[in-house]
Amino acid sequence: MQRILITVPDNLAARMKAVLPAGKRSKVIARILEEEIDRRERELYECAIPVTCLGKSVVAVSDQIWAVDKTRMIEMAGMLTEADITALDEGLRRVLVL
Numbered sequence: 001m002q003r004i005l006i007t008v009p010d011n012l013a014a015r016m017k018a019v020l021p022a023g024k025r026s027k028v029i030a031r032i033l034e035e036e037i038d039r040r041e042r043e044l045y046e047c048a049i050p051v052t053c054l055g056k057s058v059v060a061v062s063d064q065i066w067a068v069d070k071t072r073m074i075e076m077a078g079m080l081t082e083a084d085i086t087a088l089d090e091g092l093r094r095v096l097v098l
Helices: 010-019 025-046 083-094
Strands: 050-055 056-061
Touching: 025 050, 025 083, 050 083, 056 083
Parallel strands: none
Antiparallel strands: 050 056
16 A cells, blocks of 8 residues: 545545545545546547458557648558448547547
C-alpha cells in the first residue's frame, strides 16, 4: 500500500467525514478510484479497432489517425471495408466525444 495525498473541497471533506467512518474512508476512495481507472482503461481499449489491411489483421488506433496529404502518399496500401470504416468512425466519435 502507498499513501497518497489528495485535495478535495472543504464541503466535500466535511460530508465525507460525516458519513464515512475514519477506518473506511481509504477503502471507499480506493474503490471509487479503481472504478474510474477501469472506465478510462475500457475507453482507451475501445479506441483500438481491429481491421484487415493488406490481408493482415491489424489494429487501427482511432485517436492516432492523422489526416495525410494525398501528395505525400507514395502508393496505396489497401482499402478498408465499410464495416471497418464504420467501426473507426464510432471510435473517433468516442475519442472526440461527439
